[in-house]
Amino acid sequence: MTRLSDILATARAENRAALIGYLPAGYPSPEGSAAAARAMVEGGCDVIEIGLPYSDPQMDGPVIQRAVEHALARGTNTHHVIANARAVAETGAAALVMSYWNPIERYGVDRFAEELAGAGGAGVITPDLIPDEAADWIAATDKHGLDRIFLVAPSSTDARLKLTTDACGGFVYAASTMGITGTRATVGERAAELVARTRRVTDLPICVGLGVSTPAQAAEIAAYADGVIVGSAFVRALLDAETEQAGVDAVRTLAAALSEGVRAGR
Numbered sequence: 457m458t459r460l461s462d463i464l465a466t467a468r469a470e471n472r473a474a475l476i477g478y479l480p481a482g483y484p485s486p487e488g489s490a491a492a493a494r495a496m497v498e499g500g501c502d503v504i505e506i507g508l509p510y511s512d513p514q515m516d517g518p519v520i521q522r523a524v525e526h527a528l529a530r531g532t533n534t535h536h537v538i539a540n541a542r543a544v545a546e547t548g549a550a551a552l553v554m555s556y557w558n559p560i561e562r563y564g565v566d567r568f569a570e571e572l573a574g575a576g577g578a579g580v581i582t583p584d585l586i587p588d589e590a591a592d593w594i595a596a597t598d599k600h601g602l603d604r605i606f607l608v609a610p611s612s613t614d615a616r617l618k619l620t621t622d623a624c625g626g627f628v629y630a631a632s633t634m635g636i637t638g639t640r641a642t643v644g645e646r647a648a649e650l651v652a653r654t655r656r657v658t659d660l661p662i663c664v665g666l667g668v669s670t671p672a673q674a675a676e677i678a679a680y681a682d683g684v685i686v687g688s689a690f691v692r693a694l695l696d697a698e699t700e701q702a703g704v705d706a707v708r709t710l711a712a713a714l715s716e717g718v719r720a721g722r
Contacts, residue, residue: 460550460578460603460626463502464661464682473678473718475500476663477711478554478687479694480507481540482532483523488700490543495704496690497549499711503683504544505581508537508555515583519688523695534563538575545576552578552605552626557585560593569596579603579626587623594623605629608654610646621658627683628654632666648680671717678721686714 457465467474477496481489493504507520509527516524537553544551553572560568560582572580579602585593587606597604603626608617610631621628632647651662664677665685674684690707697703 458550458578458601458603458626459545459576460503460552463550464627467502468661468682471722473674473681473721474502474661474663474683475674475711475715475718476503476505476552476665476683476685477501477690477707477714478505478507478665478685479690479707480509480520480524480527481537482509482527482530483691483694484526484700484703485530486532486536486539488703489527490540491700491704492690492694492707493540493544494547495708496711497544497547499708500715501549501711503550503552503578505552505554505685505687506537506540506544507687508534508553508559510556510559512556512558517688519692519695523691534559534568538571538577541572541577542575545578550578551576552581552603554581554583557582557593565592566596566599569593569600569602573600573602577602579605581605581607581629583607583629587620590623597625603627607631608650610650612650614653614657617654618657621654621660624658624660627661627663628658629685630654630662630664630681632664632668632677647677651681671713671720674714674717675721678718684714684718689714 509524541551606620607629661682663683664681669689677684693706694703
């Protein structure tokens with residue numbers, strides 16, 4: 457059992473979904489993103505995803521891209537990401553890294569896994585890596601005791617769901633819709649169907665992300681998923697804040713509201 461698995465099991469024992477929040481490292485600064493991540497835990501997040509800023513994102517919508525571009529311009533790098541993960545782990549929450557594959561490969565696959573594990577990180581979400589092409593990553597995460605989290609989508613066939621979930625640890629990331637990240641008025645209608653299909657091929661927890669921004673949406677997803685993933689809404693709260701401290705306060709408040717939402721869903 458990893459720290460991530462323990463936290464998800466505790467949430468299930470409390471008859472609720474887990475709240476998983478995302479922020480890119482380095483916005484508004486490496487120290488500011490660490491402070492914001494800790495505030496999200498204080499507000500009620502069980503798990504924090506630390507985004508590794510990357511210059512060629514495939515899934516990031518305009519809100520996250522704006523924060524990532526700022527972080528890159530300020531020199532944010534993998535060392536800052538791992539330091540942010542350490543700051544989260546020290547709170548007792550599970551610290552994950554969300555990263556495209558290229559930065560991990562360039563940094564060194566085993567080196568990245570070793571350093572993240574050494575910082576107390578629990579696992580990594582790799583949205584553009586598929587299990588078929590992940591032999592080196594699977595070996596490194598097994599070696600260093602990290603959960604590896606792959607994505608499934610409404611377009612995934614039953615065979616692909618099975619192959620992907622068999623390679624996952626911690627939880628399965630179910631993308632609620634096809635497309636990029638961003639807040640939406642409604643969550644994809646096919647999300648519940650995707651969760652049901654995925655449950656038929658795995659006993660792992662299934663967490664849903666992409667488009668979740670309000671307590672009502674969190675409650676809707678919490679009714680059928682094991683975890684609710686929120687990213688762009690937290691990033692927007694930081695972007696809209698006039699000062700770093702105001703941003704920290706804003707994400708804490710949003711986390712508290714979303715935490716009430718996931719509890720209302722059961």
